[in-house]
Amino acid sequence: MSAAAHAVAHSPEKRLRISRLGLWLFFLSESCLFGAFAAARFYMNGTYVPDDLNQILGLVLTSILLVSSLTAYRAETAIAHGNVAHGKLMILATMLLGLIFLGGVITEWSIAHFEPSEGYGTSFFSMTGLHASHVATGILFLGLAYMFAARGKYTPASHWGMTGVVMYWHFVDVVWVFFYPALYLTG
Amino acid sequence: MPAIARAPIVQGLIFGIVGFLIGIAGTGLVRVAFLGRDGGDWWSTDLSWTIGYPVALVGWLIGVGGWRYWGREWFGGEVDQYEMKGWQRYFGFSPDHKVIGIQYVVTFTLLFLLSGLTVMLVRYELAQSGLQLFNNDTYNAAMSFHGITMVAVAVAILAGGFGNYVLPLQIGAQDMAFPRLNALTFWLVPPVAILLVTAVLMGGWETGWSAYPPLANLQTKPGQVLFNLAVITFGLVSILGAINFLVTVIYERAPGMTWGRLPIFTWGIFAASLIAFFFTQAFAAGLAMILFDRVLGTSFFNASGGGSAILYQHVFWFYSHPAVYVMVLPAFGLILEILSHLSRKPLFAYRWAVGGMIGIVALSGVVWAHHMFTSGMQDYLHAPFLVLTELISIPTGLIFLAAIGTIWAGRLWVNVPMLFALGFLFNFLMGGITGIYLADVPTDLFLHDTYFVVAHFHYTIMGGEIFALMAATYFWFPKMTGRMYSERLGQLHFWMMFIGFQLVFLPMFDVGIKGMNRRVADFPSAYDDFNLFITLSAFFLGASFIPFTWNLVVSWIRGPKAEANPYRASTLEWQVSSPPPEHNFPEIPEVVGPPYPYGQPDVRHVPGPAGAAGAPAGGGGGGGG
Numbered sequence: 130m131s132a133a134a135h136a137v138a139h140s141p142e143k144r145l146r147i148s149r150l151g152l153w154l155f156f157l158s159e160s161c162l163f164g165a166f167a168a169a170r171f172y173m174n175g176t177y178v179p180d181d182l183n184q185i186l187g188l189v190l191t192s193i194l195l196v197s198s199l200t201a202y203r204a205e206t207a208i209a210h211g212n213v214a215h216g217k218l219m220i221l222a223t224m225l226l227g228l229i230f231l232g233g234v235i236t237e238w239s240i241a242h243f244e245p246s247e248g249y250g251t252s253f254f255s256m257t258g259l260h261a262s263h264v265a266t267g268i269l270f271l272g273l274a275y276m277f278a279a280r281g282k283y284t285p286a287s288h289w290g291m292t293g294v295v296m297y298w299h300f301v302d303v304v305w306v307f308f309y310p311a312l313y314l315t316g
Numbered sequence: 317m318p319a320i321a322r323a324p325i326v327q328g329l330i331f332g333i334v335g336f337l338i339g340i341a342g343t344g345l346v347r348v349a350f351l352g353r354d355g356g357d358w359w360s361t362d363l364s365w366t367i368g369y370p371v372a373l374v375g376w377l378i379g380v381g382g383w384r385y386w387g388r389e390w391f392g393g394e395v396d397q398y399e400m401k402g403w404q405r406y407f408g409f410s411p412d413h414k415v416i417g418i419q420y421v422v423t424f425t426l427l428f429l430l431s432g433l434t435v436m437l438v439r440y441e442l443a444q445s446g447l448q449l450f451n452n453d454t455y456n457a458a459m460s461f462h463g464i465t466m467v468a469v470a471v472a473i474l475a476g477g478f479g480n481y482v483l484p485l486q487i488g489a490q491d492m493a494f495p496r497l498n499a500l501t502f503w504l505v506p507p508v509a510i511l512l513v514t515a516v517l518m519g520g521w522e523t524g525w526s527a528y529p530p531l532a533n534l535q536t537k538p539g540q541v542l543f544n545l546a547v548i549t550f551g552l553v554s555i556l557g558a559i560n561f562l563v564t565v566i567y568e569r570a571p572g573m574t575w576g577r578l579p580i581f582t583w584g585i586f587a588a589s590l591i592a593f594f595f596t597q598a599f600a601a602g603l604a605m606i607l608f609d610r611v612l613g614t615s616f617f618n619a620s621g622g623g624s625a626i627l628y629q630h631v632f633w634f635y636s637h638p639a640v641y642v643m644v645l646p647a648f649g650l651i652l653e654i655l656s657h658l659s660r661k662p663l664f665a666y667r668w669a670v671g672g673m674i675g676i677v678a679l680s681g682v683v684w685a686h687h688m689f690t691s692g693m694q695d696y697l698h699a700p701f702l703v704l705t706e707l708i709s710i711p712t713g714l715i716f717l718a719a720i721g722t723i724w725a726g727r728l729w730v731n732v733p734m735l736f737a738l739g740f741l742f743n744f745l746m747g748g749i750t751g752i753y754l755a756d757v758p759t760d761l762f763l764h765d766t767y768f769v770v771a772h773f774h775y776t777i778m779g780g781e782i783f784a785l786m787a788a789t790y791f792w793f794p795k796m797t798g799r800m801y802s803e804r805l806g807q808l809h810f811w812m813m814f815i816g817f818q819l820v821f822l823p824m825f826d827v828g829i830k831g832m833n834r835r836v837a838d839f840p841s842a843y844d845d846f847n848l849f850i851t852l853s854a855f856f857l858g859a860s861f862i863p864f865t866w867n868l869v870v871s872w873i874r875g876p877k878a879e880a881n882p883y884r885a886s887t888l889e890w891q892v893s894s895p896p897p898e899h900n901f902p903e904i905p906e907v908v909g910p911p912y913p914y915g916q917p918d919v920r921h922v923p924g925p926a927g928a929a930g931a932p933a934g935g936g937g938g939g940g941g
């Protein structure tokens with residue numbers, strides 16, 4: 130999908146490897162941002178977790194996000210095999226799960242018994258907020274991928290956009306795999 | 317008029333302002349809706365800026381060309397080809413790394429001169445005790461502006477400017493791996509500058525470049541928020557640029573350009589990028605936490621809510637110590653590069669020098685708390701951070717030995733770049749040695765927050781990085797502009813700057829040991845004599861930039877035409893015309909040997925006639941020395 134004036138002439142496979150590496154480095158970089166917030170959580174509150182935190186909701190949300198990684202994976206595989214119809218369906222499913230997750234985060238925020246100005250609240254709201262903003266971005270990108278898929282722009286040979294979005298989605302999931310125990314399970 | 321209105325920068329400004337208005341209007345509506353009539357105002361300076369600015373930033377990027385040449389594609393549209401020619405290329409969204417390199421060099425040189433002028437005012441204030449020009453607030457505004465702009469220059473100009481211009485040429489590539497990302501990254505810079513200047517015009521901020529809470533949380537000046545937003549944006553520049561360099565070096569090397577044949581400047585940029593792409597996020601995190609505290613009411617750094625101001629120092633220095641190596645690793649590479657070319661000798665102990673750079677990268681992330689010995693952090697952290705910090709002198713020492721081994725018994729061509737390279741060695745040695753007293757806890761307890769620290773980091777950053785920057789500017793000036801600078805004016809600049817620099821910063825060690833605090837507008841009159849001397853020297857140092865600016869501006873306009881390879885140097889950027897053709901190489905070059913094959917008649921970096929690559933020893937002897 131590149132028509133840049135200065136695009137360097139490479140084989141599509143090499144171009145793909147270049148794009149992948151760039152994205153991986155970006156993930157590594159972001160992991161330092163997330164890591165700083167996680168480190169701040171332990172620095173400020175140790176392993177303290179409030180008793181009245183809604184554990185059930187947290188567990189359900191985590192499961193939803195994990196399932197969404199599965200649908201994202203299915204979406205990419207389908208596109209890679211030329212099965213656009215199934216790919217579109219799975220993109221929509223992933224977006225839906227992401228939206229449910231966001232709804233869950235908002236619920237969590239509104240029922241929380243602590244304030245952002247308390248030590249634990251500071252970490253809780255900022256970490257879930259930072260993560261949720263990444264989920265929201267991912268949903269927007271999935272929407273773009275859906276549009277590309279619907280217009281038939283993805284072929285089994287060329288669908289970097291889809292791959293990139295799904296990589297990003299997995300990354301955001303992995304971040305949650307660290308954030309969830311850090312916020313819910315250490316107590 | 318319409319022609320001007322279509323200029324990318326004008327469009328960027330228009331879209332940026334519109335974006336800002338949309339952002340603050342949206343914020344205001346939400347506030348009014350949720351806070352109701354009793355909740356107060358639609359406007360809250362901190363919040364409105366925090367929301368309005370990112371929207372403005374998107375608008376700016378769309379306006380300068382990000383949409384036409386890239387963004388459309390993301391929404392399924394067709395992008396335009398970038399077709400500007402001549403000088404207009406420099407004012408638009410050009411994906412050409414040579415254009416972008418010059419954009420960085422010129423932008424940051426202007427920022428450098430502006431920041432230098434600011435500090436002349438600061439020195440004027442400090443010429444004697446009492447307050448003359450400034451009050452405490454305006455002094456802080458000027459000093460903080462100087463600090464952050466110089467840090468930004470030191471982080472970005474060698475890599476962003478000369479790295480962009482030279483690195484793809486040195487490795488035999490047609491461009492960077494992500495050309496349009498490169499353009500986008502550069503166009504994030506003007507908003508940083510605009511924001512910082514606006515912050516000063518709105519009264520500045522109090523916290524210096526390091527933005528320590530609790531002051532950063534508590535002061536009511538809006539400049540603090542603008543500062544945080546500016547520096548987060550600048551962090552993005554650093555991260556995206558670094559990722560681009562890493563991928564470029566990994567995937568865009570010409571055939572035969574093995575890792576062992578990479579020119580050492582490229583290694584320096586690579587090593588600095590390894591640090592920048594990762595650690596910069598920590599600074600962004602710290603500044604974001606301040607914003608959250610101020611705008612959303614969290615208490616990261618608010619002790620009464622369970623936070624801790626020391627947490628900020630950990631997060632901040634986790635980036636800002638490694639950042640000094642982001643500044644200096646490209647400088648190391650550059651200096652070794654120049655020493656080898658202009659001594660007509662292969663780089664001594666190439667592998668060890670590369671190993672030294674990698675060693676610095678490895679250690680850079682585990683020494684940060686040496687800035688916090690007096691902060692009140694846990695005592696048991698003192699000893700490990702002392703030891704780890706001093707370990708860094710081992711890899712640094714390797715690089716120094718490589719430098720000295722390279723000039724040892726060489727036939728030095730002592731022209732302007734070489735003078736600056738030698739000046740670098742002296743200054744950096746001073747900076748490194750004085751660093752040891754700061755890393756030793758007992759001496760640092762005494763020296764912390766005095767002018768000794770100011771002298772130390774100016775020896776490393778100004779005496780090191782900025783001297784290297786000057787070396788780079790003169791060294792590659794003929795390649796980038798196709799014109800030759802005036803050797804005599806250049807030498808005048810060097811000697812004025814070198815002597816002026818020593819006269820300014822050597823006495824600061826002394827006055828620091830005698831107890832003068834840094835970051836104060838006024839001081840006991842016992843220090844008057846020192847400070848008058850330092851201020852007069854500072855004006856002399858400042859004056860050295862007159863021949864510099866004059867030389868480069870005049871030479872760029874009507875200097876004599878430069879040859880393709882005025883230094884008879886071996887690396888690839890010198891094997892193409894000055895300035896290089898649009899796609900760098902008529903055909904992709906093939907690399908057959910080590911980068912500095914001097915004095916070895918049968919060894920070549922690239923196949924070619926003798927006398928170009930691998931010129932015999934003394935081949936450049938016609939120069940000044």
Ligand code: HEM
Nearest residue numbers: 640643644686687748751752754755764765769773776777
């Ligand atoms: C072996 C080399 C070095 C050692 C042992 C060293 C050690 C230190 C220590 C312990 C401090 C803290 C002093 C204090 O605040 O009390 C310090 C401050 C500083 N150093 Fe170094 N340093 C070294 C090299 C460098 C280099 C290469 C640079 C930059 C290129 C640099 C830049 C700075 C800066 C900017 C500060 C002051 C930051 C501030 O407080 O605003 N240092 N150094």
Ligand SMILES: [Cu+2]
Nearest residue numbers: 637684686687
């Ligand atoms: Cu340090």
